Amino acid sequence: MLPRFFSYARAGLCAGLAASILSGCFTVGQEFARSRVGDIKIGQTKKQDIQDLFGPPWRTGLEDGHVTWTYGIYHYYLFGSDDTQDLLVKFDSQGLVRSYTFSSTRK
Numbered sequence: 343m344l345p346r347f348f349s350y351a352r353a354g355l356c357a358g359l360a361a362s363i364l365s366g367c368f369t370v371g372q373e374f375a376r377s378r379v380g381d382i383k384i385g386q387t388k389k390q391d392i393q394d395l396f397g398p399p400w401r402t403g404l405e406d407g408h409v410t411w412t413y414g415i416y417h418y419y420l421f422g423s424d425d426t427q428d429l430l431v432k433f434d435s436q437g438l439v440r441s442y443t444f445s446s447t448r449k
Contacts, residue, residue, distance in 0.1 A: 371415040384441060387439040389409075389411075408435075427444075429444045
């Protein structure tokens with residue numbers, strides 16, 4: 343019974359992959375509250391505030407020794423324009439927003 347399940351699972355996975363390729367699109371990242379970007383205040387907004395506004399970051403990193411959080415959603419299409427938006431938040435050593443950048447291809 344188990345080998346038959348794996349056969350069905352493999353067939354389903356292949357069908358899903360083929361549908362994605364044929365549709366010509368794929369998505370990376372996670373949605374976030376774009377409308378709340380204006381609530382970020384440099385030197386005032388804390389890490390916890392950012393997490394409360396946008397949820398856990400999609401990616402984390404370091405830039406020049408400062409913690410960075412990235413929120414992003416990237417829809418790529420074989421036909422038509424890509425639809426992307428990202429928010430990069432940099433924190434100072436006290437955990438306050440040092441700077442942020444928001445970019446979007448959405449109108």
